[in-house]
Amino acid sequence: MSDNGVILDVRSISKHFGALKAVDKVNFQVKKGEIVGLIGPNGAGKTTITNLVTGELRKTEGEVHFKGINVSNMQPFQIARIGLTRTYQVVKPLQGMTVEENILVGSLFGRSDRENDLNSARKTTHHIMELVGLEKKKDSKVSDVTLPDLKRMEFARVLAMDPEVIFLDEVMAGLNPSEVEESMELVKNIRAEKQLTIVYIEHIMKAVMGISDRIIVLHHGQKICEGSPTEVCDNPAVIEAYLGKKYAKEVISG
Amino acid sequence: MGLGLQMFVNALLLGGLYALMGIGFSLQWGISGIINLSYGAMVLLGSYLSLIIFNMFHIDPFISMFVTGAILFLLGAFIYRFTLQPLLKGGIVFTLIVTFAIRLIIENIILLVWSADYRTIRVSYAGSNFQFLGAFVPLTKFLTFIIAGVIIYLTYQFMMNTKIGKGIQAVALDKEGAMAVGVDDQKMYLINFALGTALGGVTGTLWATIYSFSPHVMDVIIGRVFIIAILGGLGNIWGAAAGGLLLAFVETSGAIFIGSHWQEAIGLVIMVLVLLLRPHGLIGKKFFG
Amino acid sequence: MIAQNDRKLNINIILIVAALIIFILLPNYISGYYTRIFTAIFMYATIAQCINLMSGYMGYLPFGHVMFFGIGAYISAILMKTGLPVFVAIPAACFCAIVISIILGFPVLRLRGHYFAIATIGMNGAIMTVVQNATEITGGARGTTFPIITVPPAVVYKYFYLAMFGLMVITSLVMNMIVNSKFGFGIRSIKANEDAANSMGINTTFTKVSTWAIAAMFTSIAGGLYGYWMSFIAPDEVFDLMFITNSIIMMLIGGAGTILGPIFGAFIVETVSEVAWSGFMQYHLAALGIATIIIVFFIPRGLIGTITDKMRNRRIKLSKKTEVTNV
Structure with a gap:
């Protein structure tokens, strides 16, 4: 582990698709136990950054260090096994399997340094299904389950992998307000219990403000601002990115 | 020089037929999403239909190709609507095995009606030929080459400049988007599949004017069209045309320089290499590029 | 509940042992003709089992998988001609x-869906052409022979019957063990969603290549046994894609993604096509084609798949009922 509790260190990563700079020299650090919000309007490069950090996309340049290990050239499964994992904006359930089996796969393969025979994995799975409240759905096939439950399942699957850092990619998308409330509670409680570090990706600012310790704002693939929720809210560049120039001027001039 | 030119002319004449043959298969695979294992049987059906028409009504294959094309179009539409469309959601195992089953049925019909013997259509001018820059050009091969070129051009124009053609392009590029603006995706897939079958049938008719044919030819054809479609990139008309020409050149020169025993392997090895290195074909990713 | 599971397990074991005994003793009571048919059934069930592991469980359809059948047959033949005994030649071919x-x-399993299926067909064709042209080693397109077995035919048939039966049983047991293991969950996750599987910590490349190697192993043993059994092989015979299309049909009929499926499928298809051959030979291709279409349409999950689905639904319904009465 590197100094001052930094667990994830993203150093100047870029991703270019031809002439398009989807992510352009983005730096940030995440400390152990923090909740960091990664926000920005649609197309700002949030999901691309997640894909770069978890190894699903090849970086054009830059490095990612996790727990002091350079993971820049590792495959997703290798990165997942040392404790860095993510959920998907569009849920990716393992089709044709039951809810229980989905979570079981996470607990079987999530960590390479863990004793993970089927029986102990089943126990972990059971425990986590209780934690997130999915026991009643355990034998249902994922095709028969509602979207909020799928999101819950995906979160459970990630938890079963026993990670240290989780990227939650728009877990709220597609949920109604009361479901959003519920899922935020769930994340908060479990984070406290498991001492997780979370990077929360959202394009709705309001959703992240309440739970984040620190917020990073992206716009057109670049980091435009970083700071506490209140600092970020007052930053003119952020307001401009979200609301457009004209409105930003009005807000600032009063 | 003389041999080189003759080789070039032979490859070009063969390539025209390969190009036409490959396009039908490539459209079906690339746009309708179906690897049509019965394609070889459909091409041969075109040959046998024109044989009947020739024997019964003495109509030249170059005229009866319109009839065989129309019949194969209807057959293709029927097969897509009633056996393939309902199975699309089941994944590739189902569509593959069903097209294979259709091949078995057509093969059985051909065996019952015409037996496994080789057949030919001998038009009165079959022996005619002319010299071009010292190279020897058989008239029927020349005619099939020209006709294949015209049909390929017309297919391209159909895809680019008609409402249905544009609809097919739209579902190929972005299915959801096309559906959102009111394109009936299943209708487009059906027309595209039937068009592919018709092109196969016409190829069969043209084939019959040059070569003799029997049910064994089915496997030869299916082997070739796989290679052509992969070389050109799936669903790409000019790509498949280029793939057809390329395969013809590779085969012709391979037969001379390496030996005709290896002809088949050369094509297959090139196909596998293209798959591994350039999965969107030699030309690129775009449709109708 | 546990006692009930134990009893179920016991019944299953009794059934399996009974079936084993019946099939081991069977060739003593049936004619050579039926012995041969059963041997073919066992061989097909083995290949279908391999296709099922790749396609039914992992979602990769290895259309050209027959290449390993041909490789197994040819390498066995070549080695046995040099004087090696069969129990050395076949394992060497398998290796x-x-x-x-x-x-x-490694390269070909990077391709997905259609592309993978087609690339394997291409590879099969290329390997077949090499075998056809390497005349000095393989005997070329005309084929090659195995050393002649100096025991009466009736005894030979019985040997091959038992060998193929043993191969089928071992293959099925190994497959059953694999799909119920941790590794098996990896295989099934790849079919379900390969990207998600990778991000969940599954080494997808390793899993795919090892699975293919396992499938190749059993298929090549079947090929070696088949060659020795036939005593003569030719390239266009042992590299014929028909072996694979037949096996796919068997897998679909029995039920893809089940262990018993390929076995039942092989029994049904072989029996039906035997009847079709003898009954109406002229129409047997069309009969097979039509039967395939009907099966795909009416029992897409296959025989065993449909039955287990029904049982599962009933269990869920029952558990819902008990829940209601408990409340």
């Missing part, structure tokens, strides 16, 4: 097949 599958697997 070669595994090595080839690993070498080919």
